[in-house]
Amino acid sequence: GEKTYAFPAGFLWGGATAANQYEGGWLDGGKGASVPDHITGGTVSTPRRWTREIEEGTYYPSHEAVDFYHRYKEDIALMAEMGFNVFRLSINWGRIYPNGDDKTPNEEGLAFYHDVFKECRKYGIEPLVTLSHYETPWALTEKYNGWASREVIDHFVRYATTCFQEYKDEVKYWLTFNEINCAMMPFGTIMGLGMVPESDVMDFGASETHEQVQKRFQALHHQFVASAKAVQIGHAINPNFMIGCMIAGGLAYPYTCNPKDALAAQNKNNMSNYFCGDVQVRGVYPYFAKRFFKENDIHLDITTDDEIELLNGTVDFYSFSYYMSSTETVDEELKAAKGNVFAGVPNPYLETSEWGWQIDPEGLRWYLNDVYGRYEIPLMIVENGLGAVDVRGEDGKFHDVYRIDYLRKHIEQMGEAIEDGVDLLGYTMWGCVDLVSASTGEMKKRYGFIYVDKDNDGNGDLHREKKDSFDWYKKVIASNGKEL
Ligand code: BG6
Secondary structure, eight states, rough: OOOOOEEEETTTEEEOOOHHHHHHOGGGGOOOOBBGBBOOOOOOOSSSOOOOSSSSOOOOGTTTTTOOOHHHHHHHHHHHHTTTTTEEEOOHHHHTTTTOOOOOOHHHHHHHHHHHHHHHHHTTTHHHEESSSSOOBOOOOOOOOOSTTHHHHHHHHHHHHHHHHHTTTTTTEEEEEEEEEGGGGGTTTHHTTOOOSSSSSTTTTTOEEEEEEEEHHHHHHHEEEEEEEHHHHHHHOOTOEEEEEEEEEEEEEEEOOOHHHHHHHHHIIIIIIIHHHHHHSSSSTTTTTHHHHHHHHHOHHHHHHHHHHHHOOSEEEEEEOOOOEEEOOOOOOHHHHHHOOOOOOOOTTSSOOOOEEEEHHHHHHHHHHHHHHHHOOEEEEOOOOOBOOOOTTTSOOOOHHHHHHHHHHHHHHHHHHHHTTEEEEEEEEEBBBBOOOOOTSSSSSSSSSSEEETTTSSOOOOEEOOOOOOHHHHHHHHHSSSSS
């Protein structure tokens, strides 16, 4: 018969979301605007834009998103029906501190998340909370140029402290910054760092002045310090807290066995994954950072106090998102002919999603082993899934076999990695309820087990429907990963 996998007892199975893509209610209950509230819709071919003023007649997908703000009871009940024992969500910073630098928190915002966590607890669902998932308050962008300013560290620490104190008996698992390593790339400027970029278009391959690159790395350093301070405060408030980092898990293969390609891939993996992971897990910048900073003429303001904070504020576990792998080559002609900023030259052994992401389940096993070997602390996969166009079948239902197939293959590789000896705590599939895409702002790029009636232009009555993957995942959870 087919191979079955033994997942550990108590393995966390669930789904993941982010406030800015899910909640809506962008000005409800005293909330202030967050960065994504100033980012327009887009498509795979028309990039999103950020606007300083909210333009009339322009569509901003986060404003309503899919209205979790008013529908959380219904959604959490559906998650419970699937058997979730974990639900990843983010707290929208602007709901708690509308301007980011307010002296006191917004009580209505605090109450909202109490209600959400209470609803989770009712079903035995463990909330896994991201403190910052691209949700820097817009006022901090205006006033401080976001994370470029050292002052923002204190504002974040105040926000994190408020959340830890407020929810210390309701939440055990926390993540500080979502995909902190996105700040390594130009497109992370506005979303991840709340910093004004050089272009108003969210261009994934944008070029930047040296000054901007320098600022971006300084801003990232501020986030590292803020995260490390939050970890220490969290542990002081509740020693049982498990606080993790969150890295966008990219995996680059050498396109050929040319040693130059192998070195290029190694460099890519170092810079995209280990750079941030090392700072947050080991408490120091990696050995290769020095040369990178020197060659790029980047000079950071890192104080002795900062260094102490980083060392004392290392995380309890390493979490990451994993969607695809990419390739690296030094062959300029090949790159020019076929290259794509995101994934390099297409890997001929892999299939590609409609959004150009290369599907690579075995890469997940590789990544799990690689990262576990480097850090030897517990791991959690907090995002994984397939963005696809869902079309109703003739019977009016959504038969998303392609999604089931993608997830099954990735879960099998998790099983293999666990057999390899990797300490994996859990798995939260991305976008368990259809929500707004971060890169393109679309609804059309759907990930969910649960369909939401809404299109790219905002039409639809937002009602929820189960897709076939809903029942499939329910079975996976009930059998603790045995029935795939
Ligand atoms: C990660 C983000 O980059 O990938 C999520 O943490 C995002 O916010 C997810 O939604 C999937 O990307 P996209 O662009 O398909 O929404």
